[in-house]
Amino acid sequence: MEVGSPPPGGRGPHHRDPHHRGPHHTGPHRWGAAVNRRAPWVLVLPALVALVFLVLPVAGLLVRAPWSTLGTRLAQPEILDALRLSVVCATLATVFCLILGVPLAWVLARVSFPGHRLVRALVTVPLVLPPVVGGVALLLVLGRSGLVGQWLYRWFGVSLPFTTAGVVVAEAFVALPFLVVSVEGALRAADLRYEDAAATLGASRWTTFRRVTLPLIAPGIGAGAVLCWARALGEFGATITFAGNFPGRTQTMPLAVYLALENDPQAAIVLSLVLLAVSVVVLSGLRGRWVS
Structure with a gap:
């Protein structure tokens, strides 16, 4: 046998068996792929329930x-x-959360300071x-005799x-953490090399944030x-406690559903259908980010 010739059977040192499954095999039986197998009833029954x-x-x-x-009920003045x-x-409330939430998420994701974990825990408390x-x-805090509200009323008459402004404040309070968590996750997943490259080329921190960071995290912000x-849109508890339930001024759809259940159940069902449709649209828009 000559030096360098393949061994009997034609299999050299670099020969690959077509049936061999290496560590990077991506065939139909790769890790994480769905496998068609019979599920045990002890899991199927609770899943069906x-x-x-x-x-x-x-x-x-x-x-019902x-x-x-x-169509007629949706055109009623109180529902409209x-x-x-x-x-x-x-x-x-969403605009308010964007103005305050994006900078807060950036601080939590990019700045290290004493008490960082405590601050993040406080942000997610709502x-x-x-x-x-x-x-x-x-x-x-914001009531007419509250810690801050008394000064707002005394100095500015607010x-x-x-x-209606109280409705916006209540909704922003419960919704802000959802935005912060989403944007913070996008910031942590963003590649810092782009920001470093912009800083190396002489861009200021504000320019880097505006021209580099924001486009990178735009899907997370959206x-x-x-x-x-x-x-x-679906907030109820904080709104009715802080802003009340006054038709035309503070009565949002969840509050209108609550009130209609006593007087007009059909109107409550119609309003519930509107909220259900909004939920379906939101899930459809976020499906590619969460479900897939």
Whole structure:
């Protein structure tokens, strides 16, 4: 046998067996791929119960909906007022959250300072705080005799509770953490080499943030803004506690649903369908970011 000739069978040192599955094999049986196998009933049955538990209330809402008079009911003045107020307040709350939330997320993601973990925990407290408790806290701080509200009223004559501005404040309080968490995650996932390259080329910190960082995290900001808007639109507890339930002034759609349940259940179903449609649209927009 000559030196360098392949061994019997034609398999040299660099021969690859076509049936060999290496560590980087990406065939149909790669890690994480769905495998068609028989699931145990001990898992299937609870899964089916959970699915029915989640889907049945929505199905009941659709079945009991007054489809024949849906258009007429949506055109009623009280429903239109609640819908208009909800959209306007949720949009203003989202803008408020964007103005304050994006810088806060940048500080949490890029700046190291003593008490960083404590500050981040405080920012996310409204995520787990009962909304009614949040409304009470806002009253104690921003009420006419509150820690800050008394000075606002004494110096500027501004009283936030039980006003449309109070609705915006309550919605922003409960929705802001959703935006901050989303943007902070996008900042941590962004490649810092682009920012370093911009700084090396002489760009200031503000220019780097505006021309480099913002485009990188734009998808995260968009997803956070959509989620923030949806959360503000569906807020109930903090709004009714801090702003009250006055038609045309502070009565948003969730509050209108609550009030209509006693007097006009069909109107409550119609408003619930609107909120359900908004939820479906939000989930469809975020599906590529969360579900896939």
